[in-house]
Amino acid sequence: MSESWIAEAESLRELRPRHVLFLCVANSARSQLAEGLARSLAPHDVKVSSAGSQPTSVRPQAIAVLREVGIDISHHASNALHDVERPVDAVITLCAEEVCPVWLEAAWRAHWPLPDPAGVEGTEQHELDAFRAARDELQRRLGVVFGPQGV
DSSP states (O other), rough: OOSHHHHHHHHHHHHOSEEEEEEESSSSSHHHHHHHHHHHOOOTEEEEEESSSSOOOOOOOOOOOTTTOOOOOOOOOOGGGGGOOOOSSSSEOOOOSSSSOOOSSSSSEEEOOOOGHHHGGSSSHHHHHHHHHHHHHHHHHHHHHHHOOOO
16 A cells, blocks of 8 residues: 555644544445544544445444454444534545545545445455454554554
8 A cells, every 4th residue: 555644644643633534435334443443542632533425334344343453333323424523623534436525614634545345245254354454554544643653
């Protein structure tokens, strides 16, 4: 994967946002993984949200792979853009294959296109591996934003 996200992650770290929003289409996989990971890494006074332009439901694979690293998102629900509490300081879109939702309000923006693990078909193990790959990449990136020293 390209390392172009590092400068964006470092900029976001310097911004010290009060509210970070992760966006994708269904708010079922990537954005849910990002929300769960960011909540576990961010300072307690930082609000973390996720939403989608066509929300569905949280994928059980997302719940399972975050549980593997000690994060419980079993209570999460998929949210629509209009459900997001305002104001939002930073928006990170995660879509790769599809058209990402657009946040029209003022906010710092980044685009981290990641393959949609929900689109992977095959054995249960193959599907979980796709979710693990997305989780691990998001954890690496969010470690730069919220970790003590970044990468």
